[in-house]
Amino acid sequence: MNIYxxxxxxxxxxxGLTFGGGYAMLPILQKEVVEKRGWVSEADVMDYYAISQCMPGIIAVNTSLFVGHKIKGARGSIMAALGVVFPSLVIIMLIAAFISSFSHLNWVQNAFAGIRVCVLVLIVNAIIKLGKSALIDWVTGLVCAAVLLLSVLTDVSPVLLVVASGLVGVLYKGRKEAKKA
Amino acid sequence: MIYLRLFYEFFKIGFFAVGGGLATLPFLEKLSASTGWFTVADLTDMIAISESTPGPIGINMATYTGFKTAGVLGSIVATLGEVLPCVIMVLIIARFLRRFSDNPIVQAVFYGLRAASVGLIAAAGLSVLQISILNLPLFEQTHRLFDLIQWRSVILAAALFFIIKKWKPHPVITIAASAVVGVIFRFAGLA
Structure with a gap:
């Protein structure tokens, strides 16, 4: 078969086999590209995953791009990214097209009202999990609080907040490094 | 030109969302406020569907939002828009892979970025709180504090929080169970 x-x-x-994104993808990825194909090593996959987590973008897509790049350069990485998003496109389109035809039914609305509560809990858990690894001192706590307040109370774009927080990181850590040196 | 706008918006999301699937939520929430393409309730339903279907959550949400806004082509445009910044960044980073994550400047940037991400997701979470647990329409009518909160939802949330902490079931299971609870106890207030 053609490699691409x-x-x-x-x-x-x-x-198509990953439920729930980034973290859930690892075991399946390891099975497919390390064990079955031998395209990359176990250590490679872990490195790619670690880097993908600490860069912007969708973690699963970033990881796929790195693996694809290792196999066959730029074209390989693009094929990997297209492959990993393809099932989402098909499945979600079908659901989205289908759902509007029965979303007016009472029991469907009741079901979604229940589901929204569950989504809230999932979000709270994600915040706790991310918070544990991200809010490690008073500076990060302050940045988090400031971003939360600004985005609730004002119309300022998340993009601006993200860029400003990155700058705060560089300025604060940079000064600390300079003091050490 | 809606496709161009979709592409641009999702390109931005792909470039600035740090920390996995739900990190795209604050951007989508801002998008819903500024364009009116979809509501916060739509967005919450999208999260539920994205969590209970295969595929990366961020991509599922892009596909869903794109479809809701501009049909099949909208889906494809939004998804490709979100993927493109990842492609660009990975192609650059792959050249000096190991040095990237050890670089002190990169570490300093992400030290700030991750904190911002938590704040952004918390802010988006507040609007989900508003539509899932609070009952603003009823409160505006009666002005009784007791009516502001949907107590059935609070009980379900507390139970779910406990269950997830204790047994760590897959999100599909908790979502399906919540749907059943919603139907039995008429969470939307409809017979």
């Missing part, structure tokens, strides 16, 4: 097609299909399988 093979990359696309392999990553389409990874995307």
């Amino acid at each position: 097609l093979d990359i696309f299909l392999t990553f389409a399988r990874v995307g």
